[in-house]
Amino acid sequence: MSVSTDNFLKAVYQLHSDKHQKAVSARLVERLNVSGAAITDMAKHLAQKGLIEYEPYKELRLTNKGREKALAVVRKHRLWETFLVQVLQIPWEKVHGEAERLEHQTSDYLIDKIDEFLDYPKLDPHGDPIPDVKGEMDETINEMVLIAGKSDADFIITRVQHHDEDLMEFYNKHNIRPGKGLRVISKMDKFGFISVEMNGSTIALPEKIARSLYVKPIAKNP
Amino acid sequence: MSVSTDNFLKAVYQLHSDKHQKAVSARLVERLNVSGAAITDMAKHLAQKGLIEYEPYKELRLTNKGREKALAVVRKHRLWETFLVQVLQIPWEKVHGEAERLEHQTSDYLIDKIDEFLDYPKLDPHGDPIPDVKGEMDETINEMVLIAGKSDADFIITRVQHHDEDLMEFYNKHNIRPGKGLRVISKMDKFGFISVEMNGSTIALPEKIARSLYVKPIAKNP
DNA sequence: GTTAATTTTTAAGTTTGCTTAAAATATAAT
């Protein structure tokens, strides 16, 4: 498998899981930074290899074999991110770029050694679940995007999106991490801000941020 | 720089340093497993980029810029090998293959972090010197190939070749490592064996092995 | 110093993963 097919399968897997108004193909264009023609090309190519189901103008879908390959790449990516943060102490905003390249050049043998060394972590530094050697991982239940959270309710941050550098900068500035608690004070105002209480102070989160944070509700302490 | 140029420059650098009857071009064909035509192609291409000096039918030579790039790849390779052995405890015979791929996907930032983590090692697991961040490394003085060693003299193994799996298997079986001492009992016999005393016993080393071990003489203890 | 063997280069062609421009189809709007 080449770097391009790795990235294609991984992207299909990830885009498929969070549903969106746009079709997978269209979002692949943005995610992989290639033309639409390249997507069709690759789709046909991988369909013929039995990795995706492709029919003209229909939504792309991974076959079992394709999902297996995608999960293997996701596993390598997330284990590398975890390793780089925990062992080499690389700042969490820097590890995604490194992992994006290392994931394609890491044997199954090596990644299993890394997994063992880390003692089989379940979550990466951004809160994303790490597939185990069989491709299985924890389901995140009750999870929602922060922007969908009811006001006057308490949440814990479960995951943060981390593809965008601006997002990461914001998280760092406001000490936003998976595991942190927050309370939604008011839902989005007319300027696109949502007000939350965090780390003892109230801050206004821009819509972009509020859409990038995944949270789960917790029982209120009276 | 692509993987192919990385490997090409690294190979030119390495083949240039140990001189041999065959020309560099011819040995590149073996080392990189490509046709002669591909070597000429790449040579022209890199010459035009100012990385090597190329004139038809003349020996290839790296420019300063080319050597710099080559050393950067060598640095990444050897630091990865060291890291995989020391930190992840991967057996030394397995690390070369992994490093061969990782070396091309590792940023300068990351490799410097690895260097720092390892506390700036000077030698890799096979005894090869590791270029520092400026491309400088220890010269190995008085070093020779074992087969050139005088009989009835004592040596220390400085480096071992490790591209070949058979070699590594032999080293493991006989506990041959950099740093080990040995004494040459007799030079190569008519069957191609050289007799040495090592680890308290006498063993016959086939020519191939004796050509793969680099040693330096030590003063005899009377 | 010719001739022969070896090495290197040139020439032509392939594959992968892209591109742009157009045509085809699907989706949305009136």
Added chain:
DNA sequence: ATTATATTTTAAGCAAACTTAAAAATTAAC
């Protein structure tokens, strides 16, 4: 239900890094 807009596919083509086969230059042999 047409028409307009957006998306996807087809078509043609390009660049990198290879290949094989033939031609050219070098090196070795006699």
